[in-house]
Amino acid sequence: MISKIRKYQDSWLTKAILALTALSFMSLFGITGYVNSANKNRAVIKVDNLEILQDEMNVKLNNSIRKAKNMFGDSIEVTDEIRKNILLGLIKENLNNMIISREADKENVNISDNLIKKIISTQPEFMDTTGHFNPELLRRQLSYFDMSEQEYISDLKQNIINRHIVSSPVENIAFPKFMNKYVAQIENQQKVFSYVTINPAVLKIDRKISDEEIQQYYQDFAPQFEEAEKRDISFLELKIDDLSKKINPSDEEISSFYKENKSQYVVAEKRYVLQMVLDSKENADKALSELQKGTDFYKVASDIANQDRETTKLGNVTADSLLPELSDKVFAQKANEIVGPINSEFGWHILKVTQITPKKVTSLESAKNDIINTIRQERAYEEALNIVNKIEDRIGNGDNLENIAKDQNVKINKVFSLKEDGSYKSLSNNSYKNVVMSGDFIETAFSYNVGEISQVIETDNGFILANIDKIEDAHIKPLNDVKDEIIKIWTENEKSAIAQEIINDVVADLDNGENLQNIASRFKLNLITTKPLKRGEEFAGLNSAQLTEAYQTPTGEYRLLSSAGTTRIVTPVKVINANTNIDKNQLNGINLKMQKALEQDLSNELVNDYSKKMDVRVKYRLMGFDDL
Secondary structure, three states, X not given: OHHHOOOOOXXXXXXXXXXXXXXXXXXXXXXXXXXXXXXXXXXXXXXXXXXXXXXXXXXXXXXXXXXXXXXXXXXXXXXXXXXXXXXXXXXXXXXXXHHHHHHHHHOOOOOOHHHHHXXXXXXXXXXXXXXXXXXXXXXHHHHHOOOOHHHHHHHHHHHHHHHHHHHHHHOOOOOOHHHHHHHHXXXXXXXXXXXXXXXXXXXXXXXXXXXXXXXXXXXXXXXXXEEOOEEXXXXXXXXXXXXXXXXXXXXXXXXXXXXXXXXXXXXXXXXXXXXXXXXXXXXXXXXXXXHHOOOOHHHHHHHOOOOOHHHHEEEXXXXXXXXXXXXXXXXXXXXXXXXXXXXXXXXXXXXXXXXXXXXXXOOHHHHXXXXXXXXXXXXXXXXXXXXXXXXXXHHHOOOOHHHHHHHHOOOOEEEEEEOOOOOOOEEOOHHHHHHHOOHHHHHHHOOOOOOOEOOOEEOOOEEEEEEEEEEEOOEEOXXXXXXXXXXXXXXXXXXXXXXXXXXXXXXXXXXXXXXXXXXXXXXXXXEEEOOOEEOOOOOOOOOXXXXXXXXXXXXXXXXXXXXXXXXXXXXXXXXXXXXOOOXXXXXXXXXXXXXXXXXXXXXXXXXXXXXXXXXXXXXXXXXXXXXX
C-alpha cells in the first residue's frame, strides 16, 4: 500500500515546500503529518481501528499550504502539481504515523504526560539566559511555526514513538567505512554520452487516411466517440437567510439568550506584564531590593537575571494564561506595582504590571442585533425543515415544482445538458455553478426519471428540490461529427508506427555492432554528445530513474529511454575515472550520507513489515488521485 505513493515531481520549488512545511518545526523537538469536497466526509486512510477522514486531511492540506505561503510569501503560486505533491507527502506521513502508532499500541508503548513536560521544559530553545524554562519563549516559537501547543505536544509524542518503534532498531547498523572510497570514486567518476532522439510528433506522413480506414477507426474506437448521458434539470432553493428575515424574536427570547450565553459577550481583563525569573531566593531578594530603589526593571532583569529585553516582556496576558501561583497576585495589583518574588517549579518570579486593559462587557442593547440574527438563523433552519417535510408530503401527493415555487415565492432555475462529470451546456443562474457541479446534486439528478421531483438536497445556504425535465441517453456521435478526431488519432498512430520502425532499425544496426554516429547519419537523426557528466547530472531531459539507468549502462552498450512518447537511444562513449586520492573530509561526509540512506531504507522496510500485519487502506480516488 505504501509503495503505491508515486515519486514526487523534480521541481525544486515543490521539494522546498514539502521539506519546509513538513519539517520546519522539527528543530523544536530536540529528538532525532486535493480533497474532493463534493464527496461525503468518509475515511480516506485506515489502519486497523485508526482512521483519517476527508475533512481532517483537507484541514491538514490547507494548513500545509498556509505554512508554505507564510514561508515563501503570498506571491507564491500553489499550482495543482504543488498541491498534489504536498498532499502525497501528507498521505505518506500520516500513513506511516498511523502504522507506527498501531505497532506502539500492540507493544504497549505509552508516552506519559510527565515525560512530555520534562522534555519541553529542558529544551534549549525554550530557556532564558539563566537556563530556566520560559513559557513565553515556547509560545513565541510555536507562533512562529504556526502551531498550537496541542499540535506541538501531539507531534512530540508521535516523534518519540517513531524513534522507539522505528529509529532505534536501525540506528546502530553502520555502513562499512572501507566502502567509502569506492562510493567516492563512483560519485566522482564522469561519463560522456551520445544519444539520438526519436519524437513521433515531428515525423512526416507521406499519405492521407482512406475512407475505409476512417470507417474502421470509427468502429474500433466507438467507445471513445460516445456522447455521455445528458439531463435538463429544473430546481429551486429554499434559502435559510430568506426564511430568517421573516422571524422576529421577542424581547424575552433575546434576554434569555443573552443570559445563557453571557460569556460570549465578555472580553477578559488583560495586563501587560514584565517578568524576570531568578534561580534562587537570594538573587530574587537582591533584584527586588534594586527595584524598590527605583532601578529600571529591564536593567535589573539584565544585571541579575541575565535576561534580554525581549525575554523580559511577557506581553498582554489574561488571568487564565498565567501560572496559578502568579495569576491571582498579578491581577490584584495596580499598574506599575511590583509583584513577587513568587516561587514556582521554574524558579523565583518577579513581575511588573505596566498597563491594564479592563474587562469589557458588551451590554444586552449592544449585542441585541447579533442575538436577533443568531436566533433567526437557528429558528430559520428549524422552520426550513418543517417546510421541507410539508413539501415532501405534497410531492408524494403528486404536486409539481411550479406550484411549490409559487407558494414559497422562489424562482425556478434551470441547468441544461448536465453530465455526470459536472459539466453542462448552460445554466440560468451562474451563482448556482458550484451547486450543480457538486456530488450531491449530480448524484440526485441522475437518480430520477423524467418528470420526477427529487428528495431534498441540503446545501450550505438551504435546501434544493430538483425536477428532471429531459434525459438524452448516451449514444455514439455521428461519423461526420468525429471525423476530425479520427484523423487526429490515425495521424498519431501512423507517426508512432514510423517512429517504432526507425527505433527497430537503429536497434538492429546497434546489435550488429554498428556505430551510433554512422546510424544517426544514415537515418538523418541528430546525434548529440554530452560533456563529461558526474552521476546524477542531468541531460536530454531524462528523469532521475532514467539517468540512473543510463549511468549503469556499460560503455559500448545502449539503452532505450522513453517518456511522453519520445524515445532516446543513449550510449556511454567514454569513462573518466576519479582521482584515487580522496580527501578525508569527503570520505567522512560520504560515510555519513550513506549511513543516513541505509537507516532510511531500513526504516522504510520496517514500517512496511509492520503494515503487513495490519488492515491498511488508502482511498486515493477520494483525494483526487485517479491514477493511483
